[in-house]
Amino acid sequence: MDIMEHYALVFRDVSAGYKHRKVLDHVSFNIREGEFVSLIGPNGCGKSTLLKTAAALLTPLSGKVELFGQDVHRIKPAVRASLLGVVPQKIESSMAFTVSQIVMNGRISSMGRWGTMSPGDHDLVERSMIYTDVLELRDRYFTELSGGEQQRVALAMVLAQDPKIIMLDESISHLDINHRQEVLQILMNLNREKRMTILLVSHDLTLSASISDRFLLMDAGSMIKVGTPTEVLEPEVLSRVYNCDLRVQQDPYTGYLQVLGSIDSLNRRKSLNRSVHVIAGGGSGIELYRRLIIEGYEVTTGVLNRLDSDAEAARALNLQVALEQPFSPLGSDAIQEALKMIDAADAVILSQVPFGSGNLVNLELAAAALKKGKTVLLAAGIADRDYTQGKAALQFMSRLTNDGALIWHSIPELMLQLQKHSRHRSS
Amino acid sequence: MVNDERKACLDNRFTSTSHRHASSRIVLFFLAVLLLLTLSMLLGPSGIGIPDMQSNAGSAIISLRVNRLLMGMMTGAALSASGVVFQALLRNPLAEPYVLGVSGGAGLGATISILAGSGLFVTLGLPVVAFISAVLTLMVVYGIASQGSSGQPSVYSLILSGVIVSSICSSVIMFLVSTASVEGMHNVIWWMLGSLQPVSSGQQLLSAALIVGGLGGIWLLSPHLNALALGREMAHYQGLRADLVLVTGLLFATLLAATAVSLSGMIGFVGLIVPHVMRAVFGPDNRKLVPLAALGGGTFLVVCDALARTILAPIEIPVGVVTALAGGPFFLIILQRRMKQAWIA
Numbered sequence: 001m002d003i004m005e006h007y008a009l010v011f012r013d014v015s016a017g018y019k020h021r022k023v024l025d026h027v028s029f030n031i032r033e034g035e036f037v038s039l040i041g042p043n044g045c046g047k048s049t050l051l052k053t054a055a056a057l058l059t060p061l062s063g064k065v066e067l068f069g070q071d072v073h074r075i076k077p078a079v080r081a082s083l084l085g086v087v088p089q090k091i092e093s094s095m096a097f098t099v100s101q102i103v104m105n106g107r108i109s110s111m112g113r114w115g116t117m118s119p120g121d122h123d124l125v126e127r128s129m130i131y132t133d134v135l136e137l138r139d140r141y142f143t144e145l146s147g148g149e150q151q152r153v154a155l156a157m158v159l160a161q162d163p164k165i166i167m168l169d170e171s172i173s174h175l176d177i178n179h180r181q182e183v184l185q186i187l188m189n190l191n192r193e194k195r196m197t198i199l200l201v202s203h204d205l206t207l208s209a210s211i212s213d214r215f216l217l218m219d220a221g222s223m224i225k226v227g228t229p230t231e232v233l234e235p236e237v238l239s240r241v242y243n244c245d246l247r248v249q250q251d252p253y254t255g256y257l258q259v260l261g262s263i264d265s266l267n268r269r270k271s272l273n274r275s276v277h278v279i280a281g282g283g284s285g286i287e288l289y290r291r292l293i294i295e296g297y298e299v300t301t302g303v304l305n306r307l308d309s310d311a312e313a314a315r316a317l318n319l320q321v322a323l324e325q326p327f328s329p330l331g332s333d334a335i336q337e338a339l340k341m342i343d344a345a346d347a348v349i350l351s352q353v354p355f356g357s358g359n360l361v362n363l364e365l366a367a368a369a370l371k372k373g374k375t376v377l378l379a380a381g382i383a384d385r386d387y388t389q390g391k392a393a394l395q396f397m398s399r400l401t402n403d404g405a406l407i408w409h410s411i412p413e414l415m416l417q418l419q420k421h422s423r424h425r426s427s
Numbered sequence: 428m429v430n431d432e433r434k435a436c437l438d439n440r441f442t443s444t445s446h447r448h449a450s451s452r453i454v455l456f457f458l459a460v461l462l463l464l465t466l467s468m469l470l471g472p473s474g475i476g477i478p479d480m481q482s483n484a485g486s487a488i489i490s491l492r493v494n495r496l497l498m499g500m501m502t503g504a505a506l507s508a509s510g511v512v513f514q515a516l517l518r519n520p521l522a523e524p525y526v527l528g529v530s531g532g533a534g535l536g537a538t539i540s541i542l543a544g545s546g547l548f549v550t551l552g553l554p555v556v557a558f559i560s561a562v563l564t565l566m567v568v569y570g571i572a573s574q575g576s577s578g579q580p581s582v583y584s585l586i587l588s589g590v591i592v593s594s595i596c597s598s599v600i601m602f603l604v605s606t607a608s609v610e611g612m613h614n615v616i617w618w619m620l621g622s623l624q625p626v627s628s629g630q631q632l633l634s635a636a637l638i639v640g641g642l643g644g645i646w647l648l649s650p651h652l653n654a655l656a657l658g659r660e661m662a663h664y665q666g667l668r669a670d671l672v673l674v675t676g677l678l679f680a681t682l683l684a685a686t687a688v689s690l691s692g693m694i695g696f697v698g699l700i701v702p703h704v705m706r707a708v709f710g711p712d713n714r715k716l717v718p719l720a721a722l723g724g725g726t727f728l729v730v731c732d733a734l735a736r737t738i739l740a741p742i743e744i745p746v747g748v749v750t751a752l753a754g755g756p757f758f759l760i761i762l763q764r765r766m767k768q769a770w771i772a
Contacts, residue, residue, distance in 0.1 A: 055663070077666045077668050085664065095706070108662075108666065
């Protein structure tokens, strides 16, 4: 019983749905008090039905829904409203109620018989309107507001209920970026300061990853996975559930996970059937990878140190990478692997990577490629990026250009050179 | 601090002016009601002005006019208030007793009881039979509308099935009238045309009780009607027993409409025009709207009746004709000028 009280919402093997259609299929999960949880899943997977079942709008066909330890269907409606607030996808009013009249609806269950409000009720209404920045709109007609403004009014109304858990059904997707950040900030503040539990239905996986404690991943009425962002946001699982090519990478600045979709790249890459090996490091390769993939090249890269941001990017982009342990000089095993990649490649590109003694070996790779008769393209301006003793890299580079390596100055120019070169080859 | 100041400033600017406006409007409205009711007391087929109270004829005329005023107030208030409730519950500007088939059902019940019954049964049983058949009709309409959808009927299917059931009811009434005796036919048609001819005092008292009860019930429900403006789902989330409010509201509104129909026959337009005009002037808050619309509806019908019996005197025009002729254009003007603020459908 003690443990129960720490849960805001518990689904015990719940099946639910409508008259002729079962939507939720034996769903079980729990949300602890004070958690910020994102509910994700493709359209029509049952997210809205789950919220409706949690709010006792739908009665489960089997199983049990508990809100703060009590069966949600046994809680009096007025008490339930003080525990749970729901911001739906869209609210519509057919009548010309003003914004403040709409927000006052949030106090309806504590109003007197004639709809009179106590000073405490009034304070809650005012505070909610200030919080959501709708005070200026208070005497405007709700129906005249933009979609984003209506959403903020809806949130104000739900905040006026002063609930302990708020569920938002894709409510923030209509907001512009400014107000989306603001609403999320409000939710996060409520979550941190008042320990308000938040359940957010979201399609923005990257955004949710940065604010959520946990994820609930649904597909076709079933709960697929429950866990931390790292546990749930796995490319294989997501790609299967969303039925498209999704990648997950870590933001190098914030450390949060980012989910990226690149639906087109696979097909185009296959159709071009040309491969390029990139020698990079220290983040100099990311933009190259991206552009080459978009242009449809099969990209390999290396040798890279395992923690290098280029290595992270390459892994997120599903590239073949020759890897070396972090912060160690590039060893022969990795070099052998990279040489194999160069064998398979049509061209080798050297990025604007700075050179030190640790990665000078990578220039050997370029030299080897030149010997094998591959096209080698070197980034211009090596003098500024050469940190080796006695300008070893600079000398190496000038030798390579003498032997026939080409120089590129900008990525668009590089792409043109590659195209020209491939036409030349195929003719 | 800044927020507080801004809030105070906004409070001041908005609440004070809008409050002043609202209360001055209400005062004006009450004055207009008093004026119109007084004027309609002065109108009649026997001439304009107060008749000689000393004579038997004069006091008879006065009591007749008072009687019609009460009939008009009751019927108009009931129709108008039930319109407010139907529109709020079904979230549709077109919802009113006629559209939903409630009046048609009540009319059918009333017709049957006028043709079949006699004496005391007709006078006292009429409102009850009308109410029962109106509720049955509403259940049929609701049932048909619920088919196919996932449990809850949409407003459109409700209105569609309401219109169809309503026309079936009128066909049955026509059939009953065409096969009735001459006397029965006369009674039914006279009643059906819609008039505020005095009924027996027993029926009047019973109707008054039902209407007052219905209005009181609706007024108690009015804060909850506001919450339903955002839909059943939202009202549920805010801690309302939304379905209970819906069913109770529909029952009270049906009771009012059925009683009005049994009392004065088929008088259209009141349940549609008056709520809209009142909403345009006083806003959509049902707590204010229910009593104001009841008062406004009663006054509107009384004025229409005064016109109906005066314009072509001694011929009396059915009051339903006047409500439609007077109300229609007025409604269109309001629609053009104020509807945007009062109801954006």
